[in-house]
Amino acid sequence: MMKTKRVIVVVFIVALIVLLISIRAYYVTIALIAGTLIIGHRELWSLIRTKKLPPIDERVRENTNKSIRNGFIFFAVASALLMLPYSVILIREPDTVHVLGGLFLSGGTVYLFSYLFYDRIEPKLDEKGLKMMKTFLLVAGISLGAFIISVFLHNAISGLFGIEEPAFFFIAVFITPLAFAIGLIGSLVIFIKGLVSKPL
Numbered sequence: 545m546m547k548t549k550r551v552i553v554v555v556f557i558v559a560l561i562v563l564l565i566s567i568r569a570y571y572v573t574i575a576l577i578a579g580t581l582i583i584g585h586r587e588l589w590s591l592i593r594t595k596k597l598p599p600i601d602e603r604v605r606e607n608t609n610k611s612i613r614n615g616f617i618f619f620a621v622a623s624a625l626l627m628l629p630y631s632v633i634l635i636r637e638p639d640t641v642h643v644l645g646g647l648f649l650s651g652g653t654v655y656l657f658s659y660l661f662y663d664r665i666e667p668k669l670d671e672k673g674l675k676m677m678k679t680f681l682l683v684a685g686i687s688l689g690a691f692i693i694s695v696f697l698h699n700a701i702s703g704l705f706g707i708e709e710p711a712f713f714f715i716a717v718f719i720t721p722l723a724f725a726i727g728l729i730g731s732l733v734i735f736i737k738g739l740v741s742k743p744l
Contacts, residue, residue, distance in 0.1 A: 552612060552655065559648030607662040615655035622647055625692065657735075665738030677734040684727030691720035 626647075666674065694716035701709040 548612060552615070552652075556648060556652040556655075559652070563646070563649060604663075607659055610662050611655045611658035614658040615651045618654040619647060619651040622650065660739070661735070665735060668741045669734070669738045673734055673738065677731050677738075680727045680730035680734065682727070684724050684731065687720045687723035687727060691716055691724070694720060 669677070694712040698709050698712035698716060701707070701712070
């Protein structure tokens with residue numbers, strides 16, 4: 545378990561260094577990532593305050609396993625979507641460094657928020673709160689998938705038949721962004737509520 549966690553940390557740090565070099569936002573990005581890690585991970589916070597890590601109990605192992613799984617699934621799905629021809633239509637000349645750096649950073653962010661969720665939010669939210677949060681996340685996920693499919697179908701129909709297809713264009717430009725915003729904002733509200741609420 546510790547070996548797997550070290551590997552993920554090393555990969556994340558390497559990706560971060562590559563991205564920092566490419567975008568030249570050294571100090572801001574370092575401060576943002578370091579601050580997020582210190583505040584989010586009680587292990588690192590304990591290491592800074594007491595010069596030692598807390599014991600790795602069964603709960604920490606379970607939370608870490610779930611977080612690694614979520615980060616890996618996100619990385620795999622995001623990589624697959626980037627391979628679709630229409631998913632990168634806005635990127636004329638994709639930069640491999642930026643794409644890989646973005647994938648690793650976003651995967652690390654998913655890992656971080658997953659750990660926060662399992663360690664601090666899940667125990668504090670009742671069954672109704674968890675169900676609402678999963679519903680909002682499902683809406684956001686479905687809307688993102690519908691956006692990609694709509695863009696693909698719009699371009700395919702327009703290219704094959706030489707007409708300006710309006711239905712999928714409307715869905716991609718208006719419906720899916722609205723649904724994604726609703727899902728994202730709703731889940732964030734419940735997420736923050738779980739962070740600040742007292743333990744049950």
